[in-house]
Amino acid sequence: MEDKLRTEKSNITTMMEFILLGFSDILNFQWILLGIFLVLYLTILMCNSVIVLITRIDPTLQTPMYFFLNHFSILEICYVNDTISRMLTDLLNQKGTFLSCVACTTQMYLALLFGGLECLFLAVMAYDSYVAICNPLHYGLIKSPQVCVQLVTASSVSGVPVVIGQTWPVFSLPFCRSTTINHFFCDLPPVFKLACGDAFVNEIAVYAVAVLFIMVPFLLTGVSYGKIISNILKSPSARGRAEVFSTCSFHLTVVVLFYGTAPTTYLQPKPNPSEDTGKLISPFYTVWISTLNPNIFTLRNKDITVALRKLLSKLSI
Template identity: 50%
Template sequence: MADTEQGNQTSISEFILLGFGNLPELQILLFLLFLVIYIVTMAGNVLIVVLVVANHQLQTPMYFFLGNLSCLETCYSSTILPRMLTSLLTGDRTISLRICIVCAAQMYFSLLLSGTECFLLAVMAYDCYVAICNPLRYTVTVTRVVCVRMVAGSWLVNNLVHFGWTYLVFSLPFCGSHVINHFFCDIPPLMELSCVDTYRNRRAVFMALLLFVITPFFLIVISYIKITGAILKMPSVQGRHKAFSTCSSHLTVVTLFYGSAMIAYLKPKTEDSMDSDKLFSLFYTIVTPLFHPLIYSLRNK
């Protein structure tokens, strides 16, 4: 990206990913904390993937989706945490625009993985719905081929869409302030650095959020409304408890992931909102992948 003048502003030559640089006295403590989180997250999710692949008793749709979700969480953590750990340890937060492909790649993969997780969570809700509401047709409806197609479709759709969004953001001219007030390259803080009016871009991003984030969420809500109705109609307490335990882990992950992500992206923006945005972003980018293996392990032998 060449250095050119945009009006009265000069094009910047580098980004500074601020992260948690405003807390200099806590850098070592944060590094150790996030390092432990990264190690535990990787170990837990990789272990789930290995168990699902190696154990023939786990070759069922539910564990197939769980293995894919664990693989996704592993990639998601590796997209964000290594860069954050490097910045905390070395204090180097600079991203040269000559190699801004690094920032673009981080944005693309974080969008791809978070978007795919939304779709996978919706697919897993559908799996719970069929298992509880139509148990006699489960083996016919949720076949291996159907599972593979739903997972592949989730990856393919999000790949095409988020590649386009990444290109759209990095085709904007950046000038003036060069500090990204976040711990990873995300759309809102990067748009803040553009020296052109980004109203249309923001509106397009909002519409994309409605389509690719809120739509899966509503599908999940509809599935659980039907699941709740089916559970309440069950005559025995034991049957209701067993049915609820089937989907309780998934519901916990959905609440944690969607709750923090929707607050971070949909709450009104103010000048002082970026610090709270970073806090909520921590939950869906770092805390959810960490808790995911624990939540599912507590519900399985």
């Protein structure tokens, strides 16, 4: 009998549909938001695609730094396609969207996976900058092509079980309350709020995984940059300090922007009491930062701008 009840409860959760509210509650501004987010979405796709292209075809950019930047840009493209594309469709239709439990689970899983991999890639890129600046004589040995591939592979593989550890505790609970998600994609906190039953253990599990996936890469990134700054301050040449700091300042800017917003949403066991807060914060780390990242990487990096000019000159011939 008990097994039968569990099966029925599981079937209800699997067959149910969620209503993704999006921005349908602000009808007067939907066309304005559609225009803004469409421009930002196309900018993210175009800029990151250009970075992927030039880091693959330009011989001068075949270094570990640009190898990691290439994969980071691919992650950005995947992330915005998972989170923003559906939002644009909802704004165009001017109404909420019905999502099956499977579709919602898939979107949440991919969003957490791509966002978590960005944390890991930022830590790997920080370590790359540390080796290049603090141990330049052994850089080629430490950051061989094989090591770079291994770091990317290890980051990608390790993200899968960690994200499962975040999504499983949410969807293992029954959903017996309102199925309306006051958000523009199936994010963890607003969906968790709809679950009923004793969720204490599940909340602790989600919180522990979030700490592991966000704080550990953040601490590793902080240690790398702490050693870089210490090395810069020891340099006797003011010009040398300026050049070295300029080399990694764009990466540090991305790190500050990313970690200044995402932990606000995920590093809390229970969702924020104000549903609109999460919906207003989320565009910063899903849209605004994704728009700024490629521009920071291109405008603040001489190698990228030179390679881009060479590509444009070839296309204009």
